[in-house]
Amino acid sequence: MRWSRPDVQAxxxxxxxxxxxxxxxxxxxxxDAEALYYCYGxxxxxxxxDHPPMIGWLIAAATRVLGVSPGAVRMIPTICHALxxxxxxxxxxxxxxxxxxxxxxxxxxxxxxxxxxGGLAAAPDAPASALWVWSVVVFAAALRRHRRxxxxxxxxxxxxAGLVGAMFGLxxxxxxxxFFLIIGALAALAHPSHRSLLRSARPWIxxxxxxxxxxxxxxxxxxxxWAGVLHRFVWTQGGFGLSLTRLGxxxxxxxxxxxxxxxxxxxxxxxxxxxxxxxxxxxxxxxxAAPALGCMLALCASSPAAxxxxxxxxxxxxxxxxxxxxxxxxxxxxxxxAWTLAASIWLAVVLLVLHLAVWTSLLPVALGRRYxxxxxxxxxxxxxxxxxxxxxxxxxxxxPVAGSHYTICSQLRxxxxxxxxxxxxxxxxxxxxxxxxxxxxxxxxxxxRSVLYVEDDRFxxxxxxxxxxxxxxxxDRVELVRGGRVVRSFGLFRAIPVDQVRGQP
Numbered sequence: 001m002r003w004s005r006p007d008v009q010a011x012x013x014x015x016x017x018x019x020x021x022x023x024x025x026x027x028x029x030x031x032d033a034e035a036l037y038y039c040y041g042x043x044x045x046x047x048x049x050d051h052p053p054m055i056g057w058l059i060a061a062a063t064r065v066l067g068v069s070p071g072a073v074r075m076i077p078t079i080c081h082a083l084x085x086x087x088x089x090x091x092x093x094x095x096x097x098x099x100x101x102x103x104x105x106x107x108x109x110x111x112x113x114x115x116x117x118g119g120l121a122a123a124p125d126a127p128a129s130a131l132w133v134w135s136v137v138v139f140a141a142a143l144r145r146h147r148r149x150x151x152x153x154x155x156x157x158x159x160x161a162g163l164v165g166a167m168f169g170l171x172x173x174x175x176x177x178x179f180f181l182i183i184g185a186l187a188a189l190a191h192p193s194h195r196s197l198l199r200s201a202r203p204w205i206x207x208x209x210x211x212x213x214x215x216x217x218x219x220x221x222x223x224x225x226w227a228g229v230l231h232r233f234v235w236t237q238g239g240f241g242l243s244l245t246r247l248g249x250x251x252x253x254x255x256x257x258x259x260x261x262x263x264x265x266x267x268x269x270x271x272x273x274x275x276x277x278x279x280x281x282x283x284x285x286x287x288x289a290a291p292a293l294g295c296m297l298a299l300c301a302s303s304p305a306a307x308x309x310x311x312x313x314x315x316x317x318x319x320x321x322x323x324x325x326x327x328x329x330x331x332x333x334x335x336x337x338a339w340t341l342a343a344s345i346w347l348a349v350v351l352l353v354l355h356l357a358v359w360t361s362l363l364p365v366a367l368g369r370r371y372x373x374x375x376x377x378x379x380x381x382x383x384x385x386x387x388x389x390x391x392x393x394x395x396x397x398x399x400p401v402a403g404s405h406y407t408i409c410s411q412l413r414x415x416x417x418x419x420x421x422x423x424x425x426x427x428x429x430x431x432x433x434x435x436x437x438x439x440x441x442x443x444x445x446x447x448x449r450s451v452l453y454v455e456d457d458r459f460x461x462x463x464x465x466x467x468x469x470x471x472x473x474x475x476d477r478v479e480l481v482r483g484g485r486v487v488r489s490f491g492l493f494r495a496i497p498v499d500q501v502r503g504q505p
Contacts, residue, residue: 029385047220083130146194401416404429477491
């Protein structure tokens, strides 16, 4: 094996990051969203309120094979991140006919904090990113063969079109942003070198395959009153409208998630692709970046529910473009070294702060009285095993456990399963609004003789509010202490319907 080969060097980067993801992901508890996606895996369905079903299906497969643990759940993003990097290498190598371009693309993607740090989280973005990159790989390869005039027989061309459509559909099944693959494909097919394909049956075959793959999502929404569509585009969009504050938050979020050096790099790559848009290979990369980025950034500047990582898939082909940009001209090596050094320092600082914030009491100690536990998202990752042990100790046989918010209920469900709770341990979610637990038939305590209620001080919903008409008795309190101070507190109560305790003191 020649270690100087770009593919070998890229493979070392991919494997090193996979090893770090696997180890780090197994050493800390799940975040609130990750716990919800674990619950998806316990209730396999065609879709869910917040996302299409891919992440739930994958987590279900991992936990059935490896058992219920943070490491098993996070095996999914670990594998998906490695596949994303491998796809970036192939796309850059084939598009720019250079293994070195592939290596730079892998390094560029690895130096994006949103991708490398986000690759730890078991979230829809992990499979969506891997499928996005490989969809573009297959699509770009088909266009390349078409341009070179060595298209295969009609039968193979139809199979190829079906594969492209199926992969586009799978990306949508991972995350709704997969829809932008269709827009990107149409933009790429509008290039003069590809327009003749629009007169063939292949786009229709691809469309049919895509529609077939997304059918479970459509059928689930149809069966549930289009709850997923309403939740994403109506119920969570109160106050929708362009806002300078949201625009500033969106731009600032991109700088933070990308890192300033990488943000400058992807902007440079976007301009570089635009100037070379008449070249078919550059036009393909631009088509799968610009529409997704433009639409998602506009949405981030308008939606009250927006999060900075929403445009993530739009950056993937821009990091691939950096592979070509940094290896084409004679004067690129010096610039490449300076840019790589700056991006590496930024990522190293982010990783250092992240590790200290998660595994130490740095933030409570450093901030002192200014520390506000509810703003420290790392607190999500701690405390739930202790809560699960207290719940199992206090719970009566057959008694359901309940919380007041889907994040509490999701964390309870995962922590109880990881602790080996009896199979009859139900978790109810007594939230005021609709959530997935309502769809799963676990949103009400109706019919229960008693409930073990867990109160999370972040939400401050006492049992009397979550269970009106019930009488509650305090049983225990679990406190999470970091840096010498209580950062989270959980109260355990046994609640009984009033009509069952009438006449008792």
